[in-house]
Amino acid sequence: MTETPLTQMPEMHSSNGCESAAAPARCEARLREELAGCSFELHALGFAPGTSGNVSVRLDGSRVLATPTGCSKRVVGPDDLVVVDMGGQQLAGTRHVTSEIDMHLAIYKARPDVEAVVHAHPVFATAFASSGHALDQPFCAEVVMTLGTIPLAPYATTGTCEVGRTLAPYLEHHDAVLLANHGVVTYGDSLMEALMKMETVEHFAQICLVVRQLGGGAMLEGKHLTDLLQARAAYLRKAGRQVHWANGSNGTSAGPHLTARI
Numbered sequence: 001m002t003e004t005p006l007t008q009m010p011e012m013h014s015s016n017g018c019e020s021a022a023a024p025a026r027c028e029a030r031l032r033e034e035l036a037g038c039s040f041e042l043h044a045l046g047f048a049p050g051t052s053g054n055v056s057v058r059l060d061g062s063r064v065l066a067t068p069t070g071c072s073k074r075v076v077g078p079d080d081l082v083v084v085d086m087g088g089q090q091l092a093g094t095r096h097v098t099s100e101i102d103m104h105l106a107i108y109k110a111r112p113d114v115e116a117v118v119h120a121h122p123v124f125a126t127a128f129a130s131s132g133h134a135l136d137q138p139f140c141a142e143v144v145m146t147l148g149t150i151p152l153a154p155y156a157t158t159g160t161c162e163v164g165r166t167l168a169p170y171l172e173h174h175d176a177v178l179l180a181n182h183g184v185v186t187y188g189d190s191l192m193e194a195l196m197k198m199e200t201v202e203h204f205a206q207i208c209l210v211v212r213q214l215g216g217g218a219m220l221e222g223k224h225l226t227d228l229l230q231a232r233a234a235y236l237r238k239a240g241r242q243v244h245w246a247n248g249s250n251g252t253s254a255g256p257h258l259t260a261r262i
């Protein structure tokens with residue numbers, strides 16, 4: 001089987017749409033290579049031990065390409081991948097579809113802008129998820145800029161559509177969610193972006209743990225936080241992307257808030 005590290009991929013594009021409508025087959029071939037590379041990298045980072053974790057990417061409006069079940073992410077090759085429709089029915093591939101595909105599909109259905117989903121069990125972030133703690137305190141400017149906050153979705157039995165239901169309230173305004181007693185899911189407009197968000201979540205979880213050990217830390221607040229969120233909005237708008245501000249968690253405050261997403 002082919003093993004293609006993400007770092008060796010010839011090009012990671014920001015959108016998974018074919019650059020040329022005349023080359024859909026080549027587009028799928030490229031996405032297969034990229035997905036295999038992302039899978040390898042996820043394992044290399046230590047985020048997907050054993051056969052855990054799964055990665056997917058949209059092929060088009062009605063099909064998703066995904067890693068198969070029961071396979072180490074280290075050895076998944078382009079030909080091992082499976083294709084499913086938006087109902088989870090397997091359309092292609094000799095291996096079997098992961099039981100966690102419903103979680104991926106719930107995200108694609110809720111977020112038309114999402115092109116790729118990464119699910120994994122990184123140690124520190126999963127420890128927070130297993131301790132009942134969201135990563136929702138603004139300790140780091142970088143994380144506020146890239147992710148806002150990372151909420152904790154209630155526990156749901158893995159491999160059931162219950163996972164998608166518990167995720168639903170968080171999908172609109174977040175690009176990364178902790179899954180209670182389970183792991184993490186991140187998503188974005190490319191495999192690279194979804195993977196980088198997973199890295200950011202795990203790095204932030206490590207920071208939060210040390211901050212707690214040091215006695216609590218100092219959260220960004222007031223003007224500093226508002227300025228940061230406005231800088232994020234300006235950066236995203238400059239990149240040609242829209243920013244949707246959400247109301248505060250109590251539903252009363254409008255304007256820049258940590259739940260803002262691109």
Ligand SMILES: [Zn+2]
Nearest residue numbers: 053158182183
């Ligand atoms: Zn899982």
